[in-house]
Amino acid sequence: METFLLFYFFILGLVLGSFLNVVGLRVPTKTLFKSSRSICPNCKHQLSYLELIPVFSYIFQRGKCKHCQQHISPIYPIIELSTGILFLFSFMRVGLTYELITAFLVVSLLMIVIVSDLNYMLIPNAILLFFLPLFIFVRIISPLEPWYDMILGAVLGYVLLALIIIISRGGMGAGDMKLIALLGIILGWQDVLLTFFLASLYGTVISIALLLTRKWDRKKMIPFGPFIALAALTIYFFGEEIVELYISYFL
Ligand SMILES: [Zn+2]
Structure with missing residues (x-):
């Protein structure tokens, strides 16, 4: 079976x-x-x-x-x-378990985001709005601990990215902000924060590698959505292990 x-x-x-x-x-x-x-x-x-x-x-x-x-x-x-x-x-x-539905939805959303952002530098609102009620629904039937962590995650994700967009004036777009807020529902506030930092780390390392190997045209912007997607998948599936590893090495 x-x-x-x-x-x-x-x-x-x-x-x-x-x-x-x-x-x-x-x-x-x-x-x-x-x-x-x-x-x-x-x-x-x-x-x-x-x-x-x-x-x-x-x-x-x-x-x-x-x-x-x-x-x-x-x-x-x-x-x-x-x-x-x-x-x-x-x-x-x-x-x-019910969490399997959550996992399938998260993977599906992030795959669409990667394709769309790589091709058009865009994360469509229609996609985010389609997944919003589904994410709320799965977090009601398969809640975080405590249950309101889904709200904290969404709010923190939104505010954090809004601040970064204001400070950096570009680099990240409204689509990235809405995506991080949406992922906050699934991840909760701590993991959404980890996702953002890991996405920035992936973004920095991979962008430098792409530019050095001339795989990417210098004048073209590199979309941030795929890095958020990679980071969110890493944290969703391995968040606990990463935190444990970190604590055992550095604390
Ligand atoms: Zn052909």
Whole structure:
């Protein structure tokens, strides 16, 4: 049963990951419900079902469109595979509890944020508003300790980012602020603070690496959303271990 569920949640994640890519790409351009099948953004050829298999299609086509040979960004199979692995891992961590729904929602939101922010430098309000009632709902059926930590987390996240936006005048946007506030509902005030610091750390290290290796154009802004997403996943799944490690080393 356990093995079957692990396999099941992995496949569920792979398939859903493919859908999350589409959501992240289409919500900002308001085309989510317009055309049913995906097309190659370069040659506009409509993808067949064989070209829509998560991860495998990318590998078999060696990362290129079958028709025009245009390179496909590796971000899409990475999102699919990550969703699969994180769904499987969520089940290993929390088992068949209400918190599993929380974990699936958090992973789904963050995957959409990564795709959308990397492509458009934007975290769509529609996505944040879609997840807001769901996050409140899961924190009512699977509450933090104490229960009002969800409110403290949201308020602290919002205020902290608002202050940083005012002080830094740019660098971070309103989308990042709303995302951190939303994650505060799930994480509570301590973990939302940790998430913000870890996101800044990831952002600094990865930005320097990207600029030094010239993987990123100097003039282009680097979106902050993907770093928030990576940090929130780290803290949501490993927050306790990180704090324990920190205390055992430094205190
Ligand atoms: Zn093409």
